[in-house]
Amino acid sequence: MSFAVPPDMEKELDELVTHYPQKRSASLMFLHAIQERFGHVSQEAIEWTAKKLDLQPINVYELVTFYPMFRQVPLGKYHVKVCRTLSCALGGSAELREHFCQKLGLDAKEHGAQTTKDGKFTVEFVECLAGCGTAPVMMLNEEFHEAVTIKKADEMLARCK
Amino acid sequence: MPQEYRLILKHADEPGYTPDIDCYMRNGGYETLKKALSFQTKDLPDGKKQTPQEQIRQEVTTSGLRGRGGAGFSCGLKWSLVDRKSGKPIYMICNADESEPGTFKDRQIIHKDPHQLIEGMIVACFGNDVHLAYIYIRGEMPEGARILNRALAEARAKNFLGKNILGKGYDLEIHIHRGAGAYICGEETGLIESLEGKRAYPRIKPPYFPAILGLYMCPTIVNNVETLAAVKHIVQMGGAEYAKLGTPNNTGTRIVSVSGHVKKPGYFEVEVGKATLGELIFDEKFGGGLRDGRKLKAIIPGGSSAKVFKAGEKFKVKRKGPDGQLTPVEVDLLDLPYDFDSLQQAGSMSGSGAIIVMDDSTDIVAALANLSEFYAHESCGQCTPCREGSLWMSKALHRLTNGHGRKQDADYLIRIAQGIQGRTICAFGEACSWPVLSFINKFKDEFEARGARDEAKHSSSAGAGPSGEMRIAASPQH
Numbered sequence: 329m330s331f332a333v334p335p336d337m338e339k340e341l342d343e344l345v346t347h348y349p350q351k352r353s354a355s356l357m358f359l360h361a362i363q364e365r366f367g368h369v370s371q372e373a374i375e376w377t378a379k380k381l382d383l384q385p386i387n388v389y390e391l392v393t394f395y396p397m398f399r400q401v402p403l404g405k406y407h408v409k410v411c412r413t414l415s416c417a418l419g420g421s422a423e424l425r426e427h428f429c430q431k432l433g434l435d436a437k438e439h440g441a442q443t444t445k446d447g448k449f450t451v452e453f454v455e456c457l458a459g460c461g462t463a464p465v466m467m468l469n470e471e472f473h474e475a476v477t478i479k480k481a482d483e484m485l486a487r488c489k
Numbered sequence: 490m491p492q493e494y495r496l497i498l499k500h501a502d503e504p505g506y507t508p509d510i511d512c513y514m515r516n517g518g519y520e521t522l523k524k525a526l527s528f529q530t531k532d533l534p535d536g537k538k539q540t541p542q543e544q545i546r547q548e549v550t551t552s553g554l555r556g557r558g559g560a561g562f563s564c565g566l567k568w569s570l571v572d573r574k575s576g577k578p579i580y581m582i583c584n585a586d587e588s589e590p591g592t593f594k595d596r597q598i599i600h601k602d603p604h605q606l607i608e609g610m611i612v613a614c615f616g617n618d619v620h621l622a623y624i625y626i627r628g629e630m631p632e633g634a635r636i637l638n639r640a641l642a643e644a645r646a647k648n649f650l651g652k653n654i655l656g657k658g659y660d661l662e663i664h665i666h667r668g669a670g671a672y673i674c675g676e677e678t679g680l681i682e683s684l685e686g687k688r689a690y691p692r693i694k695p696p697y698f699p700a701i702l703g704l705y706m707c708p709t710i711v712n713n714v715e716t717l718a719a720v721k722h723i724v725q726m727g728g729a730e731y732a733k734l735g736t737p738n739n740t741g742t743r744i745v746s747v748s749g750h751v752k753k754p755g756y757f758e759v760e761v762g763k764a765t766l767g768e769l770i771f772d773e774k775f776g777g778g779l780r781d782g783r784k785l786k787a788i789i790p791g792g793s794s795a796k797v798f799k800a801g802e803k804f805k806v807k808r809k810g811p812d813g814q815l816t817p818v819e820v821d822l823l824d825l826p827y828d829f830d831s832l833q834q835a836g837s838m839s840g841s842g843a844i845i846v847m848d849d850s851t852d853i854v855a856a857l858a859n860l861s862e863f864y865a866h867e868s869c870g871q872c873t874p875c876r877e878g879s880l881w882m883s884k885a886l887h888r889l890t891n892g893h894g895r896k897q898d899a900d901y902l903i904r905i906a907q908g909i910q911g912r913t914i915c916a917f918g919e920a921c922s923w924p925v926l927s928f929i930n931k932f933k934d935e936f937e938a939r940g941a942r943d944e945a946k947h948s949s950s951a952g953a954g955p956s957g958e959m960r961i962a963a964s965p966q967h
């Protein structure tokens with residue numbers, strides 16, 4: 329599948345470039361915009377971004393591999409990111425992730441992001457989300473959720489159509 | 490007894506207070522900017538002249554404000570180091586990459602009172618002759634980025650930003666730049682590389698001091714969200730007045746994040762040094778004490794990189810006596826004033842103002858394993874001691890928490906940590922080794938016992954499998 333950026337999005341990206349004295353600075357914001365629109369950053373998207381910003385593809389590729397938020401493969405429609413770091417761990421985040429895994433038929437013993445067979449959900453442990461006072465916290469796509477109990481988690485899943 | 494003193498968070502949690510500009514202006518918002526922009530050049534007693542910009546910088550120096558991001562470096566001093574003679578543009582970056590585990594204060598300012606940050610930032614930019622500035626916000630705060638973008642658009646519409654601000658001939662633009670999940674972007678030179686569109690590999694100092702060779706090799710100021718919000722209040726009330734808050738050399742207010750095993754985790758704005766560590770954890774007005782039936786085991790006092798304290802520790806802290814002399818006094822852990830200097834004298838730091846409390850149900854080995862996994866994941870990989878060492882430590886701790894430990898692992902971990910600290914380009918080397926050094930030094934018996942137990946188990950039943958996932962502490966009451 330070839331990669332095509334719709335004109336409205338390209339206009340937004342062109343505007344982003346004007347924020348910086350040097351084009352290269354816009355690369356992270358480009359990758360965010362691309363991932364939001366297409367769900368992941370493909371090889372074609374990397375090459376397109378490089379061309380747009382007068383860079384070599386490697387200059388963009390090395391960002392995609394360095395920054396944990398970028399991904400090169402599509403994930404589930406709903407992305408569950410549970411905070412793994414200390415305060416949330418003290419607040420029960422391991423149990424919370426385990427619950428998501430069990431409920432969705434994923435293997436809690438596996439490390440890294442896991443996606444359900446139907447491509448609907450991805451469950452992942454992430455590092456500190458800066459919500460330690462209301463542990464455990466998590467994100468469902470872009471929504472931030474605090475003090476997530478098992479009950480709240482079930483309600484959240486039920487809302488995901 | 491100490492109380493909360495809400496200066497920055499004065500309105501944040503008031504019912505009906507919204508993050509839009511109208512609400513902010515109804516509460517006196519942007520008056521400080523107007524005041525700053527109308528400062529006149531002043532004649533000093535020695536015949537010299539002081540420009541409005543110099544006056545703002547003077548107020549910040551007088552205030553004694555110390556950076557709220559982690560290092561506690563004097564803000565006035567940081568600004569005074571900026572190379573103003575290079576002829577190059579000066580850039581300002583607000584560090585909103587809040588990601589030190591335990592910290593959730595900047596999120597409150599960004600989400601609940603974004604204009605306060607923006608006003609502080611405009612004043613700081615004006616005071617430093619900055620015409621282009623960025624807010625580097627962490628990727629995991631998409632809502633925060635939207636709120637700030639909205640707020641910036643509102644400020645532009647009212648001409649608090651843009652060309653010829655309020656007709657005073659000053660131009661400034663501020664843009665949002667989103668990170669993408671890398672903790673190292675909180676390190677200022679890593680942040681600058683990231684803003685230039687590169688991997689966030691921190692730069693070596695010298696020569697790359699941001700004040701001289703920062704963003705695009707131009708002089709650059711990087712300040713934390715809370716620091717810039719404080720600048721607004723300093724210019725509003727005057728540096729000397731601000732310095733009356735808090736304690737000497739630890740002035741002003743600071744937002745403390747309390748998390749872990751307390752009844753009422755949360756953020757509390759206090760005058761720096763007016764509340765003790767014990768009060769912040771046990772007082773009803775703050776953390777509210779431990780869960781019923783539990784005893785204190787350990788405290789991480791300043792974000793996960795700070796050295797851990799063990800319950801019952803005592804420290805020698807220098808106190809000013811009635812004769813004005815500094816004399817060492819023995820202070821209990823819980824009686825330590827929560828300020829920059831006292832915690833440093835006690836061998837740790839107040840860092841980003843984040844207190845993580847662990848009670849006696851905590852498996853201290855598992856707690857350190859959790860932190861070490863974080864640092865192994867977040868090492869940028871540039872310096873060999875940190876890239877390799879952080880992973881070795883995490884692997885050894887994984888072994889210890891999964892039934893394959895050895896008695897000598899405690900010493901092994903200390904040896905690795907000592908090989909990292911001081912041997913890396915940035916402070917991440919210390920950030921990943923200090924927790925290991927302090928946890929093991931203070932709880933060595935638990936680490937050794939764990940290793941010895943595993944060894945004994947394996948010699949009696951060769952080939953026993955892992956003991957399964959370890960629980961870090963007693964389950965919370967959901």
